[in-house]
Amino acid sequence: MIPTKRIKFQDLQAVNGRFEPQLSQRILEVVHSGQYVVGEQIRQFENEFSAFIGTSHTIGLSNGTNALELILRAYLEMGRIQKNDEILLPANTFIATFLAIVNQGLVPVPIDPEIPSFLPTAGALEKKITSKTKAMVMVHLYGRTAYSKGIASLLESQGMLLIEDNAQAVGSRFERRKTGNLGHAAAHSFFPTKNLGALGDAGAVTTNDPELASIIRALRHYGRTGKHCYTYAGTNYRMAEIQAAALRVKLPYLDQDNIRRMALANNYLSNISHPDILLPTPENQDFHHTWHLFTVLTKKRKLLASYLDQQGIETAVHYATPPHRQLALRKGMSPGALPVTEKIHRETLSLPLYPTLSDDNIRHIITSINNW
Structure with a gap:
């Protein structure tokens, strides 16, 4: 629904x-x-x-x-x-x-x-x-x-x-x-x-x-x-x-808000299971992440974003064009081959994640993605 x-x-x-x-x-x-x-x-x-x-x-x-x-x-x-x-x-x-x-x-x-x-x-x-x-x-x-x-x-x-x-x-x-x-x-x-x-x-x-x-x-x-x-x-x-x-x-209140972000991110990590979506790696005992953004990779980014929009879910792209391809930076920089960066910028999609996002909303996002 x-x-x-x-x-x-x-x-x-x-x-x-x-x-x-x-x-x-x-x-x-x-x-x-x-x-x-x-x-x-x-x-x-x-x-x-x-x-x-x-x-x-x-x-x-x-x-x-x-x-x-x-x-x-x-x-x-x-x-x-x-x-x-x-x-x-x-x-x-x-x-x-x-x-x-x-x-x-x-x-x-x-x-x-x-x-x-x-x-x-x-x-x-x-x-x-x-x-x-x-x-x-x-x-x-x-x-x-x-x-x-x-x-x-x-x-x-x-x-x-x-x-x-x-x-x-x-x-x-x-x-x-x-x-x-x-x-x-x-x-x-x-x-x-x-x-x-x-x-x-x-x-x-x-x-x-x-x-x-x-x-x-x-x-x-x-x-x-x-x-x-x-x-x-x-x-x-x-x-x-x-x-x-x-x-x-x-x-x-920042620590409290970050704990909420972690809970939302862990919900995504535990429950998104679509085969066409690659999830980010979770934190471990040494690395404590605060999940400013929750980004996934998919080769079908436009299709997924359009589908989620139809389900009433806004998404964003961070970032569509890598810096080394921006006109402002092309002069005087020879970055060489950056295939992973190219892939990330081509396939990344950011899902909603902020402290006031409700559990019901998270469930709807997860269910929508898994049903895609």
Whole structure:
């Protein structure tokens, strides 16, 4: 039986409605305070988010892409990397990861991942390392922990930086440590659809490196290091007070929401049994995923998406065209053959998964897929 209401791919109205009236009250406090940029809400959020991730420093920023850009820019200022150095990253990530690298005058080197983990291996990374390779941007894609001891050991042996793109995985863990506290620095996104979503664009950097944190704090505010003193040619990547206020309301509930996401994902994993659908690998005792997205692979993506739409179920594609095939990135990059990435982008389909999705809706989605 098809539900009378369509099952949205993402229902932000329902997700955010759970935080009322506290959310509106906190926003009104900001409005009445007269302090709208880099004020008390941001300072409090930075402290609370550092405690959540387990790092010494959080720097609130305007969005996740800016966060990754400022990490790279700060390492350029510190002399840890130079213009035209190579940065490893998974080939199947969102284009924003590539753009952050390119926009700092660095060269992205995409690595083909494995299926069904959607993540690259240490062996695949090692084959791409040259004398110009200075860092890896490790993307915890779809909320899946991408860290491994093999990758960490390889990077350390080569003297390379490990930078995390934690835009989709806030709250994920490797063993007992949270993503965002596994490498030298991490970029976070709080775009409204994320597991911890603001009411607009927002992001952050987390790190245990005081020098890096100090430079990023300066860079986000025009390069300012003191009153009327501008040490760096910085920019304006500051987080808004209202966004920090909203994030402070929602952060205490993040673990609870992630547990709900895990339950929904496990329901999918245990009960979807269609022979034409490949499911992602589940988590294990070392890898704790937070399932920002639940993606499946099927060679009949258009047919499945159309069928589910007829059943009142919205789906999405993340992402239709791989970054290395985007016109913006074709110049100056020779990625070589990336057959697994091509397959993923050709066949991936994302199913609804968010904390307010009901058990009845999940059952309808599973039954519909199995009857396809």
